[in-house]
Amino acid sequence: MSFFRNQFSDVVEWREFREDMIFWKWNNEEIKKGSKLIIRPGQDAVFFNGGRIEGIFEDDGEYDIESQIVPFLSTLKGFRFGFNSGMRVEVLFVNTKEFTVKWGTQNPINIPTPQLPGGMPIRANGTFNFKVNDYVGLIDKVAGVRTSYLVDDVKIRITSVLDQLLMKWISREGKDMFNLQANASDIAGGIKDDLDMQIMDMGMKITGFNIMSFNYPKEIQDMITKNASHGMIGDLSKYQQVSVTDAMASGKLSGSGAASDMAGMMMGMNMANEMMKNMNQSNPNQSQSQASSQTNQPSSSNAGGGQMPNFCPNCGQKTTGANFCPNCGQKLV
Structure with a gap:
């Protein structure tokens, strides 16, 4: 039957x-x-x-x-x-597929740091992955009272605790608060384990958690970028010389304008100063000997080799160091 x-x-x-x-x-x-x-x-x-x-x-x-x-x-x-x-x-x-969800902090998270007493406001974003792995828990906690369940329902539950977990793991693993990306893997690993506990009783499992980027306030980001650029440049004077030379070689400074003339003059002065500095550093003994010889050179008043008399031999007037007598005009040397 x-x-x-x-x-x-x-x-x-x-x-x-x-x-x-x-x-x-x-x-x-x-x-x-x-x-x-x-x-x-x-x-x-x-x-x-x-x-x-x-x-x-x-x-x-x-x-x-x-x-x-x-x-x-x-x-x-x-x-x-x-x-x-x-x-x-x-x-x-x-x-049965593995779901991938994008996440991002809606508001900045103030992370305690010694550099900023009020905390450093940081935003972050990334993705997390999850899938159903326990049908008993799914039916007992969710499906028993609901006819359907969306990815957004899980996202809401995850993001409700994500700010606290970010603060927890950034404070624990973020040794350099100005370069959190270097510790992103360790921070993400700790958050993944904690999130897994949040949805385990719902019959689901977090299979992955990734942090794509940390975002600092504009003022701090500008400071980080500036410090990084200075570190890349190294010798600023050489960087300036190379920049101007490249600009002239590429034709960007060609022409008769005042700006190009000024740039060329500045480059020439800088290069001349650098050459003199390098010459003095390379042969300091020669510079000292030249200065000494100039100091000991005889004055122009007795350059002819004769001795200057104290009184004029013609009129007896006291001489004043000139080549001719100030009274009668007699040549003294």
Whole structure:
């Protein structure tokens, strides 16, 4: 005698499948005679009644429920059969794929740091991955009271605790607050473990957590960028010379404009100063000897070699160091 005698055919399937839906529950009053079960790729079909799982079917395809499904159910005592009313049961269709969700802090998180007494306001963004891994927990905590569950529902639960976890793990692993990206992997690993505990009782598992970037306030980011650029440049004077030389070679400073003339003059002065500095540094003894010889050179007043008399031999006037007598004009040397 058939369990489904005098009943119309029906199809048990996930009618409104969505990529962002974690599960959908088929809960018609009864499964009728000749009913078919359709499982599509990426889906599992879980038969349960009264919170008890009767059977899990994972292979995609089309099945005759009476001949191919019922014989494999764990027990028939949990079902209520009526030869004229069919079999009452619920079927939970589960999306088996791994979901990827983007996240980002809505407001800056003030991370305590010695450099800033009020804390450093930081934003972050990235992705996390999760999937269903426990149908008992899923039915007990979620599917027992809901007909469907979306990825956004999980995202809301995750982001509600994410700020606290970011603060916890950045403070613990972020040794250099101005270069948090260097410790992003360790920070993400700690957050992943904590988030896994948050959704474990829902029959789900966090399979990955990534931090793509940390965002600082504009003032701090400008300071970080400036320090990094100075470190890359090294010798600023050489950098200035190379920059001007490259600009002239590329033709950017060619022409007769005042700006190009000034730039050329500045470059010439800088290069001359650098050359003199390098020459003095390379041969300091020669510079000292030249200075000494200039100091000991005789003055122009007695450059001719004769000795200057104290009184004019013609008129007896006292000389004043000039080459001629100031009184009579007699040549003294």
